[in-house]
Structure formats: C-alpha cells, structure tokens
Amino acid sequence: MEKRTGPEIEVRSLTIGYGNKVVLKDLNFQVESGEIFCILGGSGCGKSTLLKHIIGLYAPQKGDILIQGDSIVQADERHRREIMRRFGVTYQGGALFSSMSLAENVALPLEEYTQLSAKEIARTVEEKLRLVDLAGFGNYMPAELSGGMAKRAGLARALALNPKLLFFDEPSAGLDPITSAELDRLLLRLRDQFGSTIVVVTHELDSVFTIADRVIMLDKETKSIVADGPPVLLRDTSPNEKVRAFLTRDGLKSDVPREPQITEVS
Numbered sequence: 001m002e003k004r005t006g007p008e009i010e011v012r013s014l015t016i017g018y019g020n021k022v023v024l025k026d027l028n029f030q031v032e033s034g035e036i037f038c039i040l041g042g043s044g045c046g047k048s049t050l051l052k053h054i055i056g057l058y059a060p061q062k063g064d065i066l067i068q069g070d071s072i073v074q075a076d077e078r079h080r081r082e083i084m085r086r087f088g089v090t091y092q093g094g095a096l097f098s099s100m101s102l103a104e105n106v107a108l109p110l111e112e113y114t115q116l117s118a119k120e121i122a123r124t125v126e127e128k129l130r131l132v133d134l135a136g137f138g139n140y141m142p143a144e145l146s147g148g149m150a151k152r153a154g155l156a157r158a159l160a161l162n163p164k165l166l167f168f169d170e171p172s173a174g175l176d177p178i179t180s181a182e183l184d185r186l187l188l189r190l191r192d193q194f195g196s197t198i199v200v201v202t203h204e205l206d207s208v209f210t211i212a213d214r215v216i217m218l219d220k221e222t223k224s225i226v227a228d229g230p231p232v233l234l235r236d237t238s239p240n241e242k243v244r245a246f247l248t249r250d251g252l253k254s255d256v257p258r259e260p261q262i263t264e265v266s
C-alpha cells in the first residue's frame with residue numbers, strides 16, 4: 001500500500017448538533033498518526049456527539065472531517081462505507097451480540113468484509129483474541145464475561161480488519177481500577193507495537209495521564225475546544241483556569257459524575 005503522510009484525522013471548521021440545536025461550533029483540530037488522542041470535557045459537553053460525527057454516523061451542520069485524507073462528510077454512500085471500513089470502533093460495554101459466542105462476534109466483520117476462508121477466519125479470530133488476552137475464550141457467550149473482558153472482546157472485534165485507526169468510547173467506564181489499568185496497557189501496546197492511532201472519549205483522569213499523547217478539552221458553555229495539547233503540559237501551564245481545574249481532582253469532583261457500574265453486555 002502506498003505510504004500516506006499527513007494527519008490521520010483532520011477536523012475543519014466543524015459545527016455539529018441535533019436539528020437546529022448547536023452542540024459544538026467551529027472546531028478545528030488534527031489527530032496525528034500513531035498518537036493516543038483523548039477527548040475530554042464535563043458531562044453533556046458533546047464528546048460522544050463529536051465521536052459519532054467523526055466516525056460518520058451523523059452529518060455535521062457545517063465543516064468537514066477528513067479521515068486519512070478523505071472527507072467522510074462529502075463522500076457518497078459507497079465511499080463513506082469504504083472509509084468506515086478503515087477504522088475500528090469499540091463502544092461502551094463492548095456492544096457484543098449476546099446470542100453469539102465471542103469467536104462469532106469477532107468473526108463477524110471478517111465474514112462481512114473479506115473473502116477469507118473459514119479456516120483463515122478462525123485463525124484470525126484466535127490471533128485477535130490472543131492479542132487482547134482472551135485466548136481460549138472463543139466459545140464463551142457475552143453474558144459469561146466480566147465487564148473488562150467484554151470490553152477487550154469488543155476491542156478484538158474492532159481489530160479484526162487490522163485497522164490503523166481505532167475509536168474507543170469510555171474504555172474505563174464501570175471498570176475497577178486494576179481492570180481499567182490493564183485496558184490502558186493494552187491500548188499503549190497497540191500504539192507501540194502496531195503504530196495504531198487511537199481516539200478515546202473518557203472521563204478517567206488516571207487513564208488520561210497514563211495513555212494520552214494529546215487531549216482536547218471541550219466546553220459546554222462556549223461550545224468550543226478550550227485546550228489542545230499534552231495533558232501534563234495543559235494541567236501545569238494552561239492559561240485557562242477551568243482547564244487546570246478539570247485536569248486535577250478538584251475539577252473531577254465538581255464537574256464529572258462517576259459512571260455507574262456496567263456489568264451486563266448488550
């Protein structure tokens with residue numbers, strides 16, 4: 001494949017919302033290849049809304065989003081699907097199909113999008129399950145998994161087509177600190193071993209300071225990005241008091257509700 005330079009994601013003058021309601025306006029940022037990029041901000045500021053637009057689920061009110069140089073906004077339906085196939089998405093709770101085994105869940109994108117034989121699919125499924133430390137669990141049903149295992153299984157499915165770009169919605173939500181730290185290590189391994197670019201929406205500051213190369217912080221009041229940079233640098237030197245407060249425990253207590261425990265898999 002020809003080598004491409006330039007950012008993995010480029011967001012240009014982006015305004016998004018629902019109907020006439022504007023949630024975020026005139027956003028501009030880039031995600032560089034091989035970085036872990038976290039989207040932060042208080043409850044209801046639009047983190048999930050932004051993620052859903054970047055992955056092509058919603059059309060923006062204004063502006064453009066380029067994925068590996070191609071506009072997912074301007075693309076016709078066929079091209080949009082082709083762009084969507086280049087990345088993996090892991091949702092809260094893993095979002096596994098409950099009537100299918102883990103192996104069947106991970107095999108799904110391979111059956112849908114590739115011409116691989118059943119044997120090759122089985123081999124790939126095994127490889128992906130091993131990658132997320134779930135070797136030997138292929139025959140388990142989602143209901144038999146813990147929250148952390150379900151998220152790792154969701155990640156295995158997102159990795160099935162070997163995407164260079166991964167999106168992760170709230171990886172740590174509902175996980176105990178040890179399980180959450182294991183997931184962080186897994187994301188770092190994906191970045192370091194495979195050069196994956198990973199975009200994470202998260203509330204968990206511990207995780208942010210462990211994994212993020214760069215963050216943006218969204219603000220509900222101004223509907224804009226109030227910080228863009230490495231998290232430690234922003235915490236220590238941002239001229240915006242709100243940003244510094246958010247990136248310390250004080251900000252967390254007042255602004256962000258704790259997520260409820262997720263134990264079931266949908």
Ligand SMILES: Nc1ncnc2c1ncn2[C@@H]1O[C@H](COP(=O)(O)OP(=O)(O)OP(=O)(O)O)[C@@H](O)[C@H]1O
Pocket residue numbers: 018023041042043044045046047048049050
């Ligand atoms: N489908 C929808 N239709 C209309 N408004 C919506 C919809 N989804 C979200 N919103 C609104 O958009 C705003 C941003 O919501 P969003 O879920 O993106 O925020 P968030 O930062 O991800 O929040 P949280 O951290 O609580 O998950 C909120 O005011 C929310 O009520």
